[in-house]
Amino acid sequence: MLGKLTWDAIPWSQPIPLIAGAVVMLVLLGVLAWVVVKGYVPYLWREWITSVDHKRIGVMYTLLGLVMLLRGFIDAIMMRLQQALAFQSGGYLPPEHYNQIFSAHGTIMIFFGAMPFVIGLMNFVVPLQLGVRDVAFPTLNATSFWLTATGALLVNISLVVGEFARTGWLPFPPLSETGYSPGVGVDYYVWALQISGVGTLMSGINLVTTILKMRAPGMSYLRMPMFCWTALSANMLIVAAFPILTATLAMLALDRYLGFHFFTNEAGGNMMMFMNLIWAWGHPEVYILVLPAFGVFSEVISTFSRKPLFGYRSMVAATLFICIVSFTVWLHHFFTMGAGGDVNATFGIATSIIAVGTGVKIYNWIFTMYGGRIQYATPMLWSVGFIVTFVIGGMTGVLLAVPPADFMLHNSLFLVAHFHNVIIGAVLFAAFAGLTFWFPKAFGFRLHEGWGKASFWCAFIGFYVTFMPLYIVGLEGMTRRLQRYDVPEWRPWVLLAGVGIIILFAGAVCQVVQLVVSIRDRDKLRDEMGDPWNGRSLEWATASPPPAFNFAVLPNVQDEQPYWTIKQRAIETQQLPAEPDYQPIEMPRNSPTGFITAFFSTLTGFALIWHIWWLVVVGLVAAYAIFVWFAWRDVEDYVIPAEDVAKIDRERRHARQAWLDANARVGEPA
């Protein structure tokens, strides 16, 4: 009846996961109880859970990313603590538990922390920057989000029910085959990623279609803001790379469930094929994360330097160059496979060449700042911190791209330090820069500057104190994923890295405090006018938060910085453009399709993990029923009458006029 699921699946004998799970459950139940008691359920259902508004979905993606970043960070703290204690002793985590922690840390950080955060920013910002009202497929967008949430939920269920993979964040065979991993850990991994991967793929299709087919009149390709270009590149990479992940994990699942021999030791299976396939997805994945990060920095640096982006066209070229070359370097993840000198050299050179495109970008950012009136607001601090940190990470990357050096440093903590250097330095810094930059657009008030700056400095210093020692122990020969070690020379550096993570923790606390304080003081931090940073692209042309339809009238784009032009004209002539002729607007209706699909996906995923076959069938039939039910609806849109549009837009115009009157000849927002 319940497949492999029994009471023994819950780790009664292990206090750490049990207590952690109990705490999470209590918090969740507490939040749920609070929501129910306060009567927020109908509001949440109507305005958020069933919402197909790209802004709401973007916010939910970002929130999921934030929560999962904290979850993955707890794993990181546990690992650092283990290594700090485990000198010539067993530490506090037994090996099988420690292995789950580092696997969960990588999986959660990449798939459920960084990815939702980045996709959330793209979802929120891209339609606004393009001057349109929504993404191409709004209901599909909601479904994508809820499927991602399903994956995150399954990974977190593994904390208390059963176990998680012990194979590392990529389940390399033959370790991940049933012979060596008979438990449900790898199955949790496979199905959580398959389900959320489908969500990510659909999100990629959606955003590519949006950017290529839905732009405001006059917004030709070379007038799109840089963030839209990087989003386009990242989503094209999603469309081209995620199907490979789906296929690879499907093969692994066939091996595990039906006794196939894709990657096994026996019957002709080829485990190096797994390496090739998974990294053919995995390396583009790095750029799926980092390209939108580059886009965020481009917007932030240009805005806070009070200058247009330097070398816009070379930036576009560099982005597309990285997009294409990222597909030709995957083999550098396993130079030690023994493919031979020629193959290794080819991939080593291809890897080094990516640094050219990145270098173009770095110089463009520096030249954007050069001669500008730089204002060191929190997003700008993250950006400058990124430039410094990323250059170091990039250089260690080029070092690792040299095959002979890689043979020495492969699988060492040097490698771990390198990829944390680029991922934290670029993706995480960009996530927080973007969060601070666009938060007022989403909620109508700014985040507290003081706490934001404190958070930046803790993260910046904490990063160096944590990861520079790992470079050194890596050079001294310490391999990654050690549950215990006996070399005394490593110990001081490992302890220093432990101090570093305390500083990083302080940064995370500041980030949370910043949110709480900002919500408390929201009236003082209010963004009345909709343009808190003196911005240049179209998202700042609308109100904060934007109305459901984003723009009462689609803007007519005439150059590369449409909003800047509109704003300068208004300042010069001391008046807003004439009031447009308001028309009724059709918007897509809300739909619970995404949420219900995700509910049944969760059931199906859980049933597959525990071999509860009848439940798998129920889930699949229900998924088909939802599909038909959704396809059957007759009314897809609702109409916002012209009077309502006019009323909402006149408020925006009123705020802008007030600002214009107050800042008559200054040209800078208050």
Place this chain on the structure above:
Amino acid sequence: MSSTALPAPHRRDADPYRLGRGQGHGAPGHGGGHDHATGHGAGGPASKRVVVGFGFWIFLLSDIVMFSAFFAAHAVLLDATAGGPSGRELFDPTRVALETGFLLASSFTCGLAAVATEARSQLWTQIFLLITGLLGAGFLALEINEFTRMIAEGAGPQRSAFLSSFFAVVGCHGLHVTAGLLWLGTMMAQVFIKGFRPNILRRLLCFNLFWHALDIIWVALFTIVYLIGLGT
């Protein structure tokens, strides 16, 4: 079951590929296609028909990427028979030719269904969709028969890595055909009950794209799996 007339000729001339330009619905600045398109995207958001068709093409491309991963795996594992039977001993050219015939014919009738839809003929649309579905089901029956026969002979997917990848890549295509048949049945019901509404027409367009894409994949499968398999 009545068929309505073709769209008036002058409407077609103004917008031969029905991209939504020049249809005049929606004033400038409100999306939905413009009169004054001067370049890529310069005319504002494309019409729903274009957006849906384009998005579905992107999905099909991603699906083809997924198949390419299975094809690559099959190419790698082609010789990994682990002492078991190879393609030459297992594949039956007559059956494969029959399968190919069924699938290509179904693509033709699917195209005829699109022509009937263009003429707004409920009856002929349904008839051709039904024939498409029957041909697809015939193809599936042949494939299932091939699979069961091979498994009965002890040449199942557990026998060798070569057979694992054979069953995976052919089975993945078969799953797509199965999903296509479910979709086809749903579409027939929708066309019957709801008639040729714009959203139904867009779905028929996507279904056509999907069914033809399955053919493209089958051609690759025929070549890479069966022809090369029989030749080695």
